[in-house]
Amino acid sequence: MKTMNTISTAIRSKRARLAIAIGAAFTLATFASCGSRDEGEGARADRDGSGQQREYVIGLVTKSSSNKVFIPTGKGARDAARALEQEHGIRIRIDDQSPPREDAQQQADRIRQLAASADGVMISVSSASILRNPINEVVQQQGKPVITFDSDAPDSARFAYLGTDNYEAGLQLGKEMAEVLGGRGRVAILTGNPNAVNLQARVRGVQDALAEHPDITIVRVQDNPSEDSREAVQRMEQVHSAESVDGWAMVGGWALYISNALDGVPAETKIVSLDAAPSQLPYVEAGRVQVLLGQNSYQWGYDCVTMLIDYLHNDERPAPGDEIINSPLIRVTRENLSEYRMQLEQWGWTAD
Template sequence: MNRRNALAVFALALSAPALAGDHAPPVKSYQFGVVAKSQSNPVFIAARTGAMDAAKDLEKKHGVQIRINWQTPTNEDAQLQAQFIEQLAGLGVDGITVSCSDANVLTSAIDAAVAKGVTVVTFDSDAPRSRRMAYYGVNDEECGRKLMQELAKAMGDKGGKVAVLAGNQNAPNLQLRVKGVRDEIEKLRDKGFTLKDVYYHKETAADAAARVQQVQAADPEIAGWAMVGGWPLFTQNALDGVYDKAKIVAVDALTEQIKYVQAGQVQTLIVQDCYGWGYKTVEMLFNKAHLGEEPRRVINTFELKTVTKDNASEYIDLWKKWLGEGDKKDAPSPSAPKPAGK
């Protein structure tokens, strides 16, 4: 080989990596839509944090790109949620995860998205008659039963008149929780527990607090409140005129709500995996889109935990991570904090 040919071969060898790079396969990318109930409720901000963290973790693990498309009404609006699902499906996203404000309204929107080839999962509030692939959240009837069990314990198992704060009457998850409370009260009837009534309201802190105070003032003999959502506890002085007359147990345990426990105005809070609503369902959608894998179960639930004065500070730290106020890298599920002394 003469000198000229040798140099040509050498130049070709040097250019080979660059040529190979020019033809390297593009990084695979995915887009998942997240449609929560409302941006005004912090539990769904935790779900958004979970979804974003799942995307980052999956990108690192699989060498892909993932975009989270957050489409959530400012306040609850099932019709607007349905529009968001339709728009996301029209964009050709790889999957949608949704918390249903009204299953009757959203079932057709979910089914239409699935018909277009878009995988849909639900979290927090299901649409069980839809074609969604899976659900992640609490077992709502079990949650209602647990709520009433904790309230009975707080009331000393001595019986009394119980009121139920129930939020949106059309939300299927809340209706199931109310059913669980009713069923448990029926079991406790021989101990003297009775149901005063179920009270629905607009799901804002101000409306919920006003409802509780009005009902309690009208009937001071109410001895316990089973709140299937912790709406009033997002505002200050929500329980004035109530906490000194009745025991209170509520679902959800955000920082503002936990302060009521620390102050002794609320006895127990039931914890939901709000961070996991986003994290787990984005994982489900990715596994379906990238790996072709579906969850082993359609209904995926988590163990219910409780917050009391004994472990309140642990959950405040957890919520700082869930809301992006602390280091989210190792944000755990609610199974991580252990009650004091255990």
Template sequence: MLKQSASRLARVFAGVAALGVVGVLGAWSGSESRSEGKTITIGLIAKSQTNPVFLAARTGANDAARDLGKQYGVEIKIDWQTPVSEDAQKQAAYMERLVANGADGIAVSCSDAKTLTLAINAAVDKGVPVVCFDSDAPESKRFAYYGTDDFACGKQLGAELVQAMGGKGVVAILAGNQTAPNLAKRVAGVKEELKKHEGVKLKDVYFHKETAQDAVAKLEEVQRTNPEITGWAMVGGWPLFTDNALDNIAGKAKVVAVDALRQQLVYVRNGQVEVLLGQKVYEWGYESVRLLVEKIVNKQTPSDPVVRADLVRVTRENAEEYGRQWAKWLGEDKAKPGSKTGG
């Protein structure tokens, strides 16, 4: 009896050991083959579908999915989960949904850092890596941020405006969403630069909903009630997405703005805007996907988690050349592959 029991126990232990080996081999095989034959799904959460800069980012993400898919022998899908207009709560909900649906990584531009930090941390805690682009959540568990040095951007914007105004006058700052961390840093940069110039006075900072119509309405209201304003520093180019936006400003105030999209270039060409500072909006998507795929496939992260993107100074002299790039950035020269739409 004892011999039979011992024999049965030996067989059980052998079976358990065999299962353990199979389990280990299975786990090893899955991780090692991740770069071969697997579909990688990257969630892309921008601030809004109505801002063309994020459409360029979406094109960049799709292009990166195509290029890196070929490089690593995998299918990479971009799952576009972006609110129609800015809504940090919806962004957080989309992130939760992406995690629940099995996304392998997520890229997000944060409308509100505090709200998104909680969502980012929850995603990372469940094993989903997150990268921020354009607007960061620096206190979160995101492993990288790709985008503009916003404080430096604000300083450059302020310097460009002071030069255009001849070193004297009254400045207003058009600032979009008051809770967006990237815009707050740009505003701080403008203010810091203006302090250097005794002949320049800051009137105030003006916030608004980030649509062209709301931005134009705020711009016209402020200029009408404060005719002493002789310069506008726009930390985002929201009014310039619509026609005739500066008709009530022209001749009264100099204008400089961040972003240099196709619609906005018209204002540089006609002289109503002195300088546009173009961001790497296409690269927001491309580089975010590249960073995520490198982490997912190769377990690699950048040595510095903050990856800076340079600005491009756009004036009347180089506006045409710069504008020709937008056909690519908006995906007009090809169909957009592998993209799903969420709302």
């Protein structure tokens, strides 16, 4: 078994020509176009004459197939599969088993099922407490590697986590909120599933950032367990009926995934939000949302598949201490809206 000095170094050194350059310029990536296996084809892995495995199935389980932020994740996973097929002369199939709505128990059932058919699994964890044992079963009893992304199960046997540093994301969101409010006002925080570790960390980050401003008060932390867009809007309107709110810090973009979401929110209310889906951009364009912090969810899919194939095909593991890989946020405002739209097109995310 080989270890990598750092995951990011290993990925960049081996596939620098395929890496995604994300920054203020929003560099656009181009990928190999060779075909992967038909998504519906259901065979098991083949081996060549030397015993080297030549075919792999990677199980993908996002929080839900209806969560828009994971659209680029699937695209990234499939693009990585095509590029790695060409690089290694192997075949890779991505088996997406995401539940239709967020449900940690369904995720647990699906990764147990994938343990029988997939060679490795990548999962965005809805509940660390519910998913810890199923992940351990897949790894320790079935011998299949698991990598988490977006939301972690840190006490499980997963071999790595790749995604946003969720506390830092919340901290950045809170700083953006304080800036657009001019350091003064009453703030409500909109979150989703209260059991999701990533969202808990984001809320803490927002709270800590706003605690630095004595003239800002947090009046409510409003959850939205289903993470349904219309329910999120209803909960926001309920808060406005009970509280005076000058600003919303949204640790996920659920409420902004539908049109007319802010009709019940006073026009002077300042809004900053994590995520930057196509449906959220018109709110920025119209001046109703001041800042979006987009997650590089395409890279989650691309790098998770890369790391799983490194694990399975190249016998490479993260070095101790390098199991957590953070990806930066993309700050979206009116000023860089057109460049960001171009990036989303490259990710295959043109509509919700």
